[in-house]
Amino acid sequence: MFDIQNSRHKQTTLQPTASADRTPLQLASMSIALVTGGTGFIAIYVVKLLLDRGISVRTTVRRLDDRTKCQPLWALQAEFPGKLEIFQADLLKDGSFNQAMQGCHVVYHVASPFLVPSQIKDGIKDCVEPALKGTRTVLESADRIQSVRRVVLTSSSTRRFTHSVKHIADRVSHSRSDVWR
Numbered sequence: 382m383f384d385i386q387n388s389r390h391k392q393t394t395l396q397p398t399a400s401a402d403r404t405p406l407q408l409a410s411m412s413i414a415l416v417t418g419g420t421g422f423i424a425i426y427v428v429k430l431l432l433d434r435g436i437s438v439r440t441t442v443r444r445l446d447d448r449t450k451c452q453p454l455w456a457l458q459a460e461f462p463g464k465l466e467i468f469q470a471d472l473l474k475d476g477s478f479n480q481a482m483q484g485c486h487v488v489y490h491v492a493s494p495f496l497v498p499s500q501i502k503d504g505i506k507d508c509v510e511p512a513l514k515g516t517r518t519v520l521e522s523a524d525r526i527q528s529v530r531r532v533v534l535t536s537s538s539t540r541r542f543t544h545s546v547k548h549i550a551d552r553v554s555h556s557r558s559d560v561w562r
């Protein structure tokens with residue numbers, strides 16, 4: 382169960398109303414944006430879009446030693462010197478995103494198993510459980526790390542065909558309201 386009883390917004394001096402008025406891109410331009418799953422089809426476009434706008438970006442990959450998957454990110458590092466940092470993080474490991482998230486204002490959570498039917502043996506185990514666990518892991522880090530003002534979750538139109546969105550919403554509904562819109 383996603384339990385966020387000790388949410389930091391009770392002890393913090395943040396001003397959620399002011400940050401809630403800003404778009405994620407405006408917030409990102411104030412500091413560093415984290416994009417999870419930088420090796421992914423959608424995430425690398427988000428990384429590139431942010432870099433093109435002059436924003437400093439951090440991204441995560443499942444394995445830093447996977448040369449094939451990291452190569453496009455290394456190419457972006459060469460194109461935007463000093464603007465892109467790459468960290469290793471796994472959706473299935475608690476606290477895995479803490480280091481990458483420190484100092485970030487905005488988190489774009491894009492990493493998620495996105496498999497074609499032939500890759501799926503057990504939909505719950507292969508897709509739903511890692512997606513839920515990963516979302517919970519990222520949100521728990523965002524709730525603890527003081528710099529984070531906004532979390533942007535990537536979803537899919539396929540959610541309409543499942544009960545997964547209600548399932549996630551039920552689990553995160555106790556999260557800090559100021560990072561959710």
Ligand SMILES: NC(=O)c1ccc[n+]([C@@H]2O[C@H](COP(=O)([O-])OP(=O)(O)OC[C@H]3O[C@@H](n4cnc5c(N)ncnc54)[C@H](OP(=O)(O)O)[C@@H]3O)[C@@H](O)[C@H]2O)c1
Binds near residue numbers: 420421442450470494
């Ligand atoms: N593609 C579309 O047309 C589309 C449309 C609408 C919405 N979306 C949504 O956008 C999101 C991303 O889709 P995508 O097409 O970009 O998928 P993708 O190319 O398969 O990328 C998925 C990313 O998630 C990472 N990932 C998966 N399991 C992980 C784990 N246990 N730990 C860490 N990273 C993990 C993958 O890392 P590895 O590279 O190491 O596997 C990869 O970086 C999904 O939520 C999807 O529903 C996609």
